[in-house]
Amino acid sequence: MIRTTTTSTMANLARRQLCCPFFSGINSSILPHSTPSPSSTTISNTPPPAHHNNLITTRDMTILSKESKAEFKNQNYSSRMAKKGQPVSPHVTIYSFPVCALSSITTRVTGCALSFGSAGLGLVEIVGGNGAALQLMSNIGSSELLGVAAVAKLGVAFPFVYHYLGGLRHLVWDNSPDMLTNVGVEKASYILVGTSVLVSGVAAVL
Numbered sequence: 001m002i003r004t005t006t007t008s009t010m011a012n013l014a015r016r017q018l019c020c021p022f023f024s025g026i027n028s029s030i031l032p033h034s035t036p037s038p039s040s041t042t043i044s045n046t047p048p049p050a051h052h053n054n055l056i057t058t059r060d061m062t063i064l065s066k067e068s069k070a071e072f073k074n075q076n077y078s079s080r081m082a083k084k085g086q087p088v089s090p091h092v093t094i095y096s097f098p099v100c101a102l103s104s105i106t107t108r109v110t111g112c113a114l115s116f117g118s119a120g121l122g123l124v125e126i127v128g129g130n131g132a133a134l135q136l137m138s139n140i141g142s143s144e145l146l147g148v149a150a151v152a153k154l155g156v157a158f159p160f161v162y163h164y165l166g167g168l169r170h171l172v173w174d175n176s177p178d179m180l181t182n183v184g185v186e187k188a189s190y191i192l193v194g195t196s197v198l199v200s201g202v203a204a205v206l
Contacts, residue, residue, distance in 0.1 A: 103189040107166035110159035117156070150204045158200035165192055 081088050097105075125133040140152045169192055173180055179188075 098186070099189045099193075100185045103166070103192055106193075107163060107170075110163040110166070113159045114163060117159075153206075154200055154204040157203040158196060161199045161203070162192070162196035165196055 078088055121133040121136075124136055125131075128136075141149050143149055169188055179185075
C-alpha cells in the first residue's frame with residue numbers, strides 16, 4: 001500500500017530517522033494524509049536500511065571491587081607511581097636555597113623552639129609547683145657533666161637572639177622597602193647569622 005505525503009514532512013521524517021533509531025521503524029501509515037500535488041512525492045512501507053538501527057553504541061563499565069579499593073587506599077602516591085613505572089616529580093630536596101631563604105626559615109624554626117620551650121617550662125612549673133622550673137634550670141646550669149651547661153645555655157640563647165634580631169630585620173624591611181635588593185638581602189642574612197652565633201656563643205660561656 002502506498003500513501004502520499006508532502007516534501008517537508010518527508011524531510012522531517014528523514015532527519016528523525018538519522019537522529020533516533022526509534023523513528024527508523026515508523027510506519028508511513030501514521031503520517032498525515034494529503035491530496036496529491038505537484039510538490040508531493042510517495043513513500044512506501046519498505047523498512048529503512050539496517051545500518052540506521054546501529055547508531056547506539058555501548059561500552060563496558062569498570063567496576064572496582066572492595067579488595068581493589070582497599071589495596072588502592074593502602075598505597076601512597078609514590079608507591080603507586082613506582083608500581084606503574086612512572087617517575088615522581090622531585091621535591092625541595094633538589095633545590096639549592098639561597099641564604100635569605102635559609103635565614104627566613106630559621107627565624108620561624110627558632111620561634112617554634114621558643115614557644116615549645118616556654119610551654120615546657122610552664123608545664124614543669126604547673127606539675128612541680130612554685131619554683132620547680134627555676135630549680136630545674138639551676139640544676140642544669142650547675143651540672144658537673146662536661147659541656148651540659150654550655151650546651152643548655154646555647155640552646156636557649158641562640159633561638160632567643162636569632163629570633164629577636166630576625167624580627168628587627170623584618171621590621172626594618174617593612175619600613176624601608178628600598179633595602180630589599182638582592183645584594184642587600186643577602187648581606188643582611190649573613191650579618192644576622194654571624195651576629196646571632198657570636199652573641200649566643202658569648203652567652204653560653206659566661
